[in-house]
Amino acid sequence: MLIKAYAKINLSLDVIGKREDGYHLLKMIMQTIDLYDLLNITPIEKGIEIKCNKSYIPCDKRNLVYKAVELFASSYGIKSGVSIDIIKNIPVAAGLAGGSSDAAAVLKVMRDIYIPELEYKNLIKLGTSIGADVPYCMIGGTALCQGIGEKVTSISSFKNHVLVLVKPFFGVSTAEVYKSLDINKIKIHPDTDMLINAINSGSLSKVSKNMKNVLENVTLKKHPLLRKIKNELIDFGALGALMSGSGPSIFAFFDDMLKAQICYDKMKTKYKEVFITRTV
Template sequence: MKIKAYAKINISLDVVGKRKEDGYHLLRMIMQNIDLYDEIYVEKRKEGITIDCNKNYVPTDSRNLAYKAAMLFKEKYNIKEGVYINIIKNIPVSAGLAGGSTDGAAVLKLMNKLFEINASDEELMEMGLSLGADIPYCIKGGTALCEGVGEKITPLKPFKDKILVLVKPSFGVSTKEVYKAFDLEKARIHPRTEKLIEAIEKDDLYYVANNMKNLLENVTLRKHNVLIRIKEEMNRYGAVGSMMSGSGPSVFAFFDDMLKAQRCYEKMKENHREVFLTRTI
């Protein structure tokens, strides 16, 4: 059994507070799937959990979210059999694109079918949340408003077929470290989330691209000036607007014209290894 596990970008990321019991940041984000994906294949085995991956830097043991998802699913539904998982990795890692989370979500969905458990999306989302805050969204996908720590999901009108160029620089970023360094008191300008939702409803690329905002840029861009340069360069090549996704370091830019996007893609490839020309889905 095989499935495509899609990457996500953030069209907005607002931090609205902290949860008293554990200090987790409370978020208000507009998430969007893009046509960049890993391929996840799962089949039954007699016992254990075995993972293969086409990229040797991806762990294939209990550090991998796909492994954790399989283990959790087996425990919850008392499954004695094992699974073999094959990951064809295309989404960059430590990139702010939910690459690990989308693989974990895909494993939950595939095992649900494979073992004929018939758990609802809501049950899978609740299970996935204990592994990572992006997993509930990755199970639902599409265009969505995500709130709380990521578990409250409201589907929005699909903002599909928007052209974008995505650049992942040669370094990764720790989400945990970014949130640790984030100071809510210093965040003066917050995303206008409701206005962005209205613009998405109207399919208004120009408003969205010019007004999208990610508060975590306050941390990651200050630490890595190269991201500011990437954004400026993409804008020079005709982007309608550019922004960092998640905690970074990936930067994406929307385009209203495929030729401009193609030119930007080719120029960015001169200096960066991981560059993608893709669309929202």
């Protein structure tokens, strides 16, 4: 079974508190984009076999796909095994939920194969224990995500908007970014309600102008190149640019495909991982 696991971007990301266990409480708007990994999933007699086209991707218990299969099998007494070939297109350690999306896709396929009657809420619960982005990745589209990411509410679709995405040469540790974040020093929070209204109205301009990610306070300060990339994208005609997740990927919306293509061509001469794609 060949399936697509889509990347995500954050149209907003706000940190509104912290739980006693150390997890941050979030309020963010997530959006699926047309950039995806391909997973070829085949049931086998026993065991978990994972292969990947990228040599730097671990194919053992460190991989979220492995964890997803292992968790599903142990939770529901599945004795059969699975073989998974991953064709990795989503940049890693990029703030795009590549690993989480792969895990979410595998959980859905495991349910379809072995327990199709399993309620979605139970699958979401499994996903939450793997990673905060996994529940959203199971649902996809345009959604408001709250709690630690497990409370997902679909909102009006914001599909078919063109964006250019740049992933610089380095990765970022999500855990380190959150560890460095001082909630009390966040001066400007996203206006999530205003952004949802802009999405409901279908206004790309309003959405682009109201995007906000409080984690930029940490990642952009540590990596000044990211601010430079944001400015470059705006100079090439983007309506707005933002860091996705904890970074370091930067994306920008365009209201004209020709402008986006020119921007893509220019950025591609400077950075290795540049994508021109759409929201889906």
